[in-house]
Amino acid sequence: MRNLILTVLLSVIAVVSGYVEELDDKFKEYRQDELWLVEFYAPWCAYCHTFEPIWYEVGAELKSLGSPVNVGKMDTTEHSSIASGFNIRGYPTIKLFKGDLSFDYNGPRTKDAIIEFTNRVSGPVVRPLSSVQLFQHVMSRHDLIYVYIGGESLLKKEYYKAATEYIVHTYFFSASEEILPKAVTLQDVPVVAVFKDGTYYLYNEFIDGDLSSWINRERFPSYFQIDSFSLYQMGEQSKLVALAVVDEKNPSEESIRYKTLMERLATEYRDHYKSDYQFGYMDGNEYINGLIMGEVAIPSIIVLNMTIDGYCLPESKIETIEDLLRFLNSVLDGSTSLLGGNGFLQGTKRIFFKAKSTVVSMFQTAPIFSCFVCGLPLGIVVMVIWATCTAVPAYEEKPEEGATASPALDAQGKKANELQSGSAEKTSEAKKED
Structure with a gap:
């Protein structure tokens, strides 16, 4: 109320x-x-x-x-x-x-x-950074930004085009070499850099391919807390998502160990797995349970393929960084079974699961309104069935005494009376003959 x-x-x-x-x-x-x-x-x-x-x-x-x-x-x-x-x-x-x-x-x-x-x-798709102070201010406010460094070029046109597409996710800036931190070393300009994880990475056309694709791959920190919205966005990428599912409110020793292992892996093995994996952790298993239509233990390690709604679970307990490496490699080489997916049966099951979850959520958030929405069509159906079952057919209606139902009935009634009269006369004649 x-x-x-x-x-x-x-x-x-x-x-x-x-x-x-x-x-x-x-x-x-x-x-x-x-x-x-x-x-x-x-x-x-x-x-x-x-x-x-x-x-x-x-x-x-x-x-x-x-x-x-x-x-x-x-x-x-x-x-x-x-x-x-x-x-x-x-x-x-x-x-x-x-x-x-x-x-x-x-x-x-x-x-x-x-x-x-x-x-x-x-605001502007690409914002200019005009001073060292402004650059530092921007870096202090955002965990991840893209910066184009240099003058007019074909790369700049590609950068502006990609910025128009990905401005919904993060900020894009332009700057000259003079305002960059001294720790930033450039081999050549123009160049595009992404600043994240307390460091920076430069775009290389020969290694990274298309600029827009590189921006899409790099638009998340190497390791961070992933929620349902960011996980949904990862469906646009070709990367697998390696998650530590933990309880942040009541962290156990195993939860802390899983988070630490995943963060260490994201940092030390970034160059090795940057094309295949996105690393992170998630607080709670509610969203994951809905995604796989099952129950994931807390804490646990899981790898998600968001493009096909598939997932992989380790067959044995993860104790060390070596165990985690073996699990991730087994997912890549296919030796670990891929569960879930978006086949016909899984798709049908997911439709019913989502419908059920939606109805439950509706009644939890707005019970009165949900009762009205669900009860109105049900009430109409019940009324139609009741009216159909209790209706009296026309041929079962009896006319009042002294009233005729229809001309047809009058004719039939008259004809029946004549037949009865004829039958009575025949019976009298038969008695006389006897």
Whole structure:
């Protein structure tokens, strides 16, 4: 009840103050000249109701910051043609519209994360770094950034093109050699560098191939805490994901050991595995359980193939770095069985599993609304069945005394009476003859 009151209050404030605008079919006409951050929702979506207060907070915060970005929301059930045109497939879907371009937000559904995404994408695709102080300030604020170093070149054009595609994930900058830290050593310019893990790595066209592909491979730290959103994004890569599944709130000795082994592997064997593996750890097993449709022990080691929803588990206990190396190599050479996958049977099972999880989640987050959504069609079906079973057929209805049912019945009744009269006469004649 408290959350419902808060949601209603925020809705009224947002509408009155203009923080969040309810959009209609005219949105396509005026979006070209303005920046818009839009939530596409459905009234029956329980996640949308849970997310609604956060969305109004986003609108209020951007307004208070003086952001040029307008915040809106659109009911896709009322404006289905617009939703179809924007390829809306799930709820809530968040998009930022910038001229002819649109950018999907796939990060955590938190106010700070959404505002960070909005500020990054709504600004310049590539931001210039003009001083050593500015470079250091940027490095202190971000765990990972890309920097183009040098003047005009074909590489710069490729860099800007890739930045337009991956600005949804991270920041892109340009700088001259003079403002770089002294620890940065360059063989030649122009060049593209990624700064992460407390160091930097340079792009090499002959070794790394296409620039856009290299940026996509390097856009995560070598080792970090992975959540469901970042794990989902890794499905776009060809890398396997090696995870330590642990309990951060109550860490055991084995949890700490697994995390330490995975971090050491990511650091010491980066060059060896950088094309094959992404390393990290995950707090809790809830998302992993849903992914594999089973139960993963805490703590444990697991390797995920996000492109086909497959996974591998070690056949024996991981005790040392050597054990972990053998397991990872066995996954690469195929000697460890790949479980799961996206075959027909697994796909069917996953559909039912997700449907069940969605229904359970709906009842946990919004029980009253979920009862209404699920109970309404069920109630209609029950009423139809009840009406069908209790209805009296027309031929079973009896006419009132003294009333005729129809001309046909009158004729038949008259004919029956005549037949009965005829039969009675014949019977009398037969008695006389006797």
